[in-house]
Amino acid sequence: MIISAPGFLSENRSLMSTHTSASVGYIGPPGSWTHQACLDLFNDQPLVPLSREDLFERYSKGEIACICVPVATSVVGVTPYLDDVLALPVLTVVAEYPKMLGYSLLVRPGTRREDITDVFAHPVALEEVKPWLDREMPHVRRIQASSGGAAAQTVANSAGLDKASLGPMVGSSLYSLVSLEDGIEEGPHNVTRWWVLGRDVPAPSGHDKTSLLVDTSDDQFGAVLALLANARVQILTIYERPSKQTLDTHRYLIEVAGHAEDDHLAALLAQHAVFRVLGSYPRK
Structure with a gap:
């Protein structure tokens, strides 16, 4: 689903109010699609353009409340910034924003x-x-x-x-x-999705998505998927990323339907520590 900025804002007032006076960081300089996404989402809040390294360092240290990062596109798949996000020791995905580009x-x-x-x-x-x-x-x-x-x-x-x-x-x-x-190459074939990283997990909305990170050997990944299937968890997307350790181990970003507080998903997560919850947020 591709949404307009007004639609995002009206459906995520709690997210906006949580960070009313906080700065929002993004990879600068101004004039990029991520800058435009921040203008769409955080029009009344101070926006701080940062270098790629400073953006993740300041978020990791708690020096900036929110950052906005492009993580995937419909044309090329994951962006170069997804691995930076997954490498953060602590993070909370609080929103996603898909936008059709022209x-x-x-x-x-x-x-x-x-x-x-x-x-x-x-x-x-x-x-x-x-x-x-x-x-x-x-x-x-x-x-x-x-x-x-x-x-x-x-x-x-x-x-x-x-x-x-x-x-x-x-x-x-x-x-x-x-x-x-x-309007060059504008259309549903050309969509970029941003994550907003914040601090507090949004409450369940009734139509949510949860992002899970799994580090496992390739021969055990089938067993991980079986855990989700047996718990009747709907898998939405799977992204495979290098572990940077060995050839036969990978990091898997698995996005599933539902909120981490939903009963069936909460029970699964409580029983299996293999899943690291990156965030639960309204599904767009």
Whole structure:
């Protein structure tokens, strides 16, 4: 389900009120899709752009109440930031936010489309817009940037009129750029999902999702799935991540229907310590 920001806010007033005066961190600089997601979700709260390392360090130390992190996309699967999240010693996922993306081609005023030789974007963005670039601008150089905001900054700071960035329209107003094309690759095939990491687990809503982390050897993963099946727990998604220990052990992010306080799920979790609960939150 893809939701609008007003829908998210109206359904998550408890989350918003919990952190009314708190800052929300995200990976900067401003002008990225994550910045736009934060504007959607936390419009009245101070937003703090941080480096990737500082974001997770400050959250881990309790120096910032909430952070917003993109964890998966419908085009490329998990993002590079999911492993950073899973590596945190303590974390609580308090919300998810899926958003359908439509990219804008941002340039300095006066730039013509036929003049563009270089296009800057985040690596994930380059994958998401690849069909459009292959069709519409096959000869431009595709240059990776650390974020959509960094891509827009690069274009804004360039001396010539031959560069463009791909990202959200928020980069246009921030860096005095103009858009030559909007809605690039927009559609249900291009959705990014963010997690909001906070401190307090939301109360059950009646339509929830719980994220579980399991570290296990590959030959034992079937037994883990059997535990869930025998408890009649509905599995929604499974992501396999490297354990960074041995070839035959992995980390599995398993997302299931229900709240960790629901009777059947609570009983399972109490009996089997193999499951680490990352959070329960309203399912979108």
